[in-house]
Amino acid sequence: MELSGGQILVQSLIDEGVEYIFGYPGGAVLHLYDALFQQEALKHILVRHEQGATHAADGYARATGKPGVVLVTSGPGATNAVTGIATAYMDSIPLVVISGQVSLPVIGSDAFQEVDMIGITRPCVKHNFLVKDVTKLAETIKKAFYVATTGRPGPVVIDVPKDITAPHIKVPYKYPKKVAMRSYNPVVSGHKGQIKKAVELLLAAQKPIIYAGGGVVLGEASKELTEFTRLLGYPITNTLMGLGAYPATDKQFIGMLGMHGTYEANMAMHESDVIIAIGARFDDRVTGKLDLFCPYAKIIHIDIDPASIAKTVKVDIPIVGDVKPVLEQMIALVKDSPKKANKKALEAWWQQIAVWQAVDCLQFDRTGPLIKPQYVIEQLYEVTKGEAYVTSDVGQHQMWAAQYYPFDKPRRWINSGGLGTMGFGLPAAIGVKLAFPDADVACVTGEASIQMCIQELSTALQYKTPIKIINLNNRYMGMVRQWQEFTYESRYSHSYMDTIPEFVKLAEAYGHVGMRIDKPEEVRPALEAAFAMKDRTVFLDIMTDRTENVYPMIEAGKGHHDMKLRVATGTSTDRELA
């Protein structure tokens, strides 16, 4: 079969099994768009801004585990996609981003809409390719999908010069079934000796804790993590990216850890003697001040990326490998081991944890006349029976969603953790809804974040992706304001906008339903009404208590044992509380 480059690109994506491509046309990709026009298998979702395309593809990828695919034109189209590419990179999300490029002969001449996409994206992609030969196009696409989805996943950019896609140049087409790259061989099975040593250490622990992250979600190993944790009976905490990897309503789950994690999770980390980190990368939001991090613990670390190990925190037993087979081996070893977990020590440990849990660090005032954002999330959980896909933007609302919506399944909690990209939530929700049209999809956002990609409301209408936008409207960039309150003596420098749009009208202008909610008692009925409208996108503009802060909190430079709690004035340690 002889095809043009444009046709090869489209056909390769179809042969790769791609369902949706999120894109925006322009000069450098016109041949490609013409090829798209002439087929029906591959569905193109026209966004309103290229950043939206990358986030929508990213949301699709996070919810399904399949790679998200993006198509943008050269120059401004390509640069607009960069924020979304970096967002996916930081959270290890597989994307294949195809960017148009000026024709090969004019590359380097400052041609119209030329940017060095390979150079610009180099530090925020897993890999990128410039296609210089149309006969290599199909193979390059196969490689891109292979690299994006294997090992530690990540975004891959394919920069395609316009002349490569020219309709009159046809070459034989065959999509490779497999590719091998001598320079890329991700490790999967962990070192047997290390795994054995780790299990021995774990079984000898007195105050163990399992610290699991996004790698468990990415590695589809929730089932194994759950079995492993139950088998041992140890407490487990998840990172922001790991939420849902272990059922949050289970009694062994002691909440998220880190800056806005629970008191009990952070105290348990601090006091523990053996930590097993599983697909988590010791991010600074998790560790707090490094010198104070887990002073008494021996650390086991399972990660598929050797560079994640010992990057910020020294570990005692590193295990490089895919979390799923490694956990399977560990489960088998624990089962076969004549030595069992120390029951008495574990009992004492759980008693200690119960003392920390009794602090009830997530309590908030339920009696006042103002709508508490935490209450909204609790109600969202109830109305959706804990089954919704929840995307979020970045700020206080993100933390509240993480704290008050317990996720029992992986891939339900979809947020930008590593880059913290405002504007992520709405387009991501569209991507999720396309993947799961029958599921409830909520986007928890704030009045500042939502405005960063609000144009995608138009995309939501065009492709009939009825999502529910939960706008926790505190009339502040709340997260910024909170830091200013705590560390800049309440000098609220530019964290407030006094020209916030009327979101109800805005939603209506985009063809959706808008609702404004001012009183606590209106929250539940409004949520019920919104989710009952199965075929409409509903924008709930909820006026929340504007002075509310996210608690508990580890402030900058502090350790896990030194959390700022809502109950006490100033900071409290466990010792004061005990």
Next chain:
Amino acid sequence: MRHIISILMENESGALSRVAGLFSARGYNIESLTVAPTEDPSLSRMTLVTRGSEEIIEQITKQLNKLIDVVKLIDLAESFHIERELMMVKIKTSPEIRDEIRSMADIFRGKIIDVTPTTYIVEMTGPSEKLDAFIAAVDPETIVEVVRSGPTGISRGEKSLHV
């Protein structure tokens, strides 16, 4: 500590910038970098000299290995190896000092590869410290120009870096 990292990588355009970009983005220091194709034209070999604590060097090698274009690498400083650097020095010569320069080049096993009435060019290879020593021995006033390739290296004996 000083480390010499020897890298085999795909001879693709942009491969060099991936390595250089990694070092600048992560704040690692590069003392020198040399690169050329190998006997297999699809591969280039790069030799990179860097300094850092054990932890940093470990991260550097991990991050380099993570680059998709990198096929293999070794840290030469970890075992017996031979290190060589090429240097050419252009020296201003007055008749009185010509003999002295010639004998000094001899002592350092250098060669004079270009002669004009007023200049010599001395070529020399060796470990970087030897080249440093030569420079230190020559009157700085007379040095017009120094070009150095940066060190490159190979492990001794059976040990090798190949695909």
